[in-house]
Amino acid sequence: MTWVTIGLSAxxxxxxxxxxxxxxxxxxxxxxxxxxxxxxDIIDALPGANCGGCGYVGCGEYAEAVxxxxxxxNKCIVGGQSCANTVAAIMGVTVGETLPFRPIVxxxxxxxxxxxxxxxxxxxxxxxxxxxxxxxGCTFGCLGFGDCTRACQFDALHVVDGLATVDYDKCVGCGAxxxxxxxxxxxxxxxxxxxxxxxxxxxxxxxxxxTAVCDVGCIGCGAxxRASNLFSMQNNLSTINYEAYKxxxxxxxxxxxxxxxxxxxxxxxxxxxxxxxxAKDLEAPALVEPDFKTTVDDMEWRG
Amino acid sequence: xxxxxxxxxxxxxxxxxxxxxxxxxxxxxxxxGVSRQVDMAVGMGSAVTFVMAIAVFISWTITTLxxxxxxxxxxxxxxxxxxxxxxxxxxxxxxxxxxxxxxxASSVQLVEMYVRKFYPPLYKSFGVFLPLITTxxxxxxxxxxxxxxxxxxxxxxxxxxxxxxxxxxxxxxxGFTIAIVIMAGIREELDLCDIPAPFxxxxxxxxxxxxxxxxxxxxNGVDSGLRAALTGAP
Numbered sequence: 267m268t269w270v271t272i273g274l275s276a277x278x279x280x281x282x283x284x285x286x287x288x289x290x291x292x293x294x295x296x297x298x299x300x301x302x303x304x305x306x307d308i309i310d311a312l313p314g315a316n317c318g319g320c321g322y323v324g325c326g327e328y329a330e331a332v333x334x335x336x337x338x339x340n341k342c343i344v345g346g347q348s349c350a351n352t353v354a355a356i357m358g359v360t361v362g363e364t365l366p367f368r369p370i371v372x373x374x375x376x377x378x379x380x381x382x383x384x385x386x387x388x389x390x391x392x393x394x395x396x397x398x399x400x401x402x403g404c405t406f407g408c409l410g411f412g413d414c415t416r417a418c419q420f421d422a423l424h425v426v427d428g429l430a431t432v433d434y435d436k437c438v439g440c441g442a443x444x445x446x447x448x449x450x451x452x453x454x455x456x457x458x459x460x461x462x463x464x465x466x467x468x469x470x471x472x473x474x475x476x477t478a479v480c481d482v483g484c485i486g487c488g489a490x491x492r493a494s495n496l497f498s499m500q501n502n503l504s505t506i507n508y509e510a511y512k513x514x515x516x517x518x519x520x521x522x523x524x525x526x527x528x529x530x531x532x533x534x535x536x537x538x539x540x541x542x543x544x545a546k547d548l549e550a551p552a553l554v555e556p557d558f559k560t561t562v563d564d565m566e567w568r569g
Numbered sequence: 570x571x572x573x574x575x576x577x578x579x580x581x582x583x584x585x586x587x588x589x590x591x592x593x594x595x596x597x598x599x600x601x602g603v604s605r606q607v608d609m610a611v612g613m614g615s616a617v618t619f620v621m622a623i624a625v626f627i628s629w630t631i632t633t634l635x636x637x638x639x640x641x642x643x644x645x646x647x648x649x650x651x652x653x654x655x656x657x658x659x660x661x662x663x664x665x666x667x668x669x670x671x672x673x674a675s676s677v678q679l680v681e682m683y684v685r686k687f688y689p690p691l692y693k694s695f696g697v698f699l700p701l702i703t704t705x706x707x708x709x710x711x712x713x714x715x716x717x718x719x720x721x722x723x724x725x726x727x728x729x730x731x732x733x734x735x736x737x738x739x740x741x742x743x744g745f746t747i748a749i750v751i752m753a754g755i756r757e758e759l760d761l762c763d764i765p766a767p768f769x770x771x772x773x774x775x776x777x778x779x780x781x782x783x784x785x786x787x788x789n790g791v792d793s794g795l796r797a798a799l800t801g802a803p
Contacts, residue, residue: 270651
């Protein structure tokens with residue numbers, strides 16, 4: 267009895283499998299959809315991060331747009347130049363110069379530099395803290411609650427001593443951090459070289475008001491604009507004309523950086539070999555203890 | 570006449586009174602997931618209806634012919650190995666779940682190929698929800714309801730035939746379509762409303778679903794009322 271039941275069960279399943287797979291096989295032939303081989307090739311060439319940096323929902327949709335709707339081949343920010351070249355080869359077109367897009371945090375104040383900062387016990391996010399007055403004196407600068415850290419899928423942004431700091435080695439430039447920052451202090455900029463000059467302040471107030479809330483913010487003195495025409499003053503804030511920016515900075519630009527009293531004109535990006543050489547002799551603690559008052563990480567207990 | 574009336578009652582019951590989504594709360598994931606626009610909801614509803622009808626047809630056939638105790642095919646095969654009275658009692662109902670899932674998965678695959686070939690925009694808008702019909706509990710629920718009316722029925726003449734089973738499948742799917750289209754209509758209007766922040770998104774959707782379910786409770790008792798009115802017997 268038992269063996270017959272087992273045998274019958276197996277036979278039932280097997281015959282069902284046979285019949286259904288025959289029907290599906292027939293349907294597969296009958297309803298075959300011709301997929302453009304180029305779409306499949308492009309999907310293979312793309313990184314497959316589905317980050318949405320190109321403006322499409324996922325890599326598949328972008329591949330379809332490239333193959334069928336003549337979309338530009340260099341829109342994949344994550345893949346960069348090499349990916350653009352591969353896609354261009356598949357599509358039989360040539361690609362122009364592709365600059366990597368990287369975020370710049372336009373704030374340079376760490377906890378010690380920020381004045382008028384008060385204890386905040388609300389929801390631990392910049393979006394919430396931005397709705398409350400007097401979390402810190404500066405209404406333009408980084409709040410340091412790490413919305414950008416949580417938005418980053420690539421572990422490339424961390425809050426270091428209250429300031430969002432980009433790890434340019436890991437960053438792919440998808441722009442998720444810039445979208446999520448409630449104060450819009452992160453801009454996605456085309457990097458013409460590994461290191462870019464940036465104004466690391468967003469405060470548009472007058473100098474007196476800036477000094478009241480920040481020890482390092484741009485006071486709008488205009489010294490940089492007088493030293494080099496790369497800089498201009500807009501809304502009491504030094505602004506770099508990135509259109510005219512050259513990857514090799516001229517001497518007047520470097521002089522402008524030196525004249526800045528608040529040292530707000532800094533180079534961001536990957537450290538060059540020279541910097542590493544310089545930093546080799548500097549003292550660095552062998553072990554850095556995390557400070558739970560200031561470190562924001564995803565592991566923290568939220569009750 | 571009695572048979573037609575029975576089919577009619579089963580259909581009304583599956584579509585309205587015991588609506589799968591709003592009475593039994595099965596098939597909630599497409600109900601919430603694909604109810605953003607009315608045209609997508611209609612597409613999803615018709616796909617579910619089609620899959621449900623096919624799945625019920627396959628499961629009714631296999632259950633009656635092979636799986637239920639004393640089914641003709643299994644007892645005929647077993648008759649070669651054992652005495653006839655034992656062979657007639659052979660029971661393969663343990664296989665029902667796996668066989669139903671098998672049938673549902675294959676029919677979903679069939680629908681997916683068909684939609685991909687002939688309605689590419691619909692295929693795109695379904696996205697992941699089309700394969701997810703495979704695990705849509707409403708369809709398995711329909712199959713199991715049909716099974717419960719075939720296997721273990723006291724009086725063999727009460728067991729459902731294919732017509733009743735198909736009525737449940739088709740009108741159950743229709744009931745799902747009604748529910749999801751109503752939901753999609755409401756959600757399209759909700760997009761224009763100023764909803765308080767805590768209720769935005771999934772929260773208000775679930776609340777609306779609950780209110781809809783309460784509204785459908787109004788159909789309770791319609792079947793016995795119809796029976797009384799049409800047959801003159803309580």
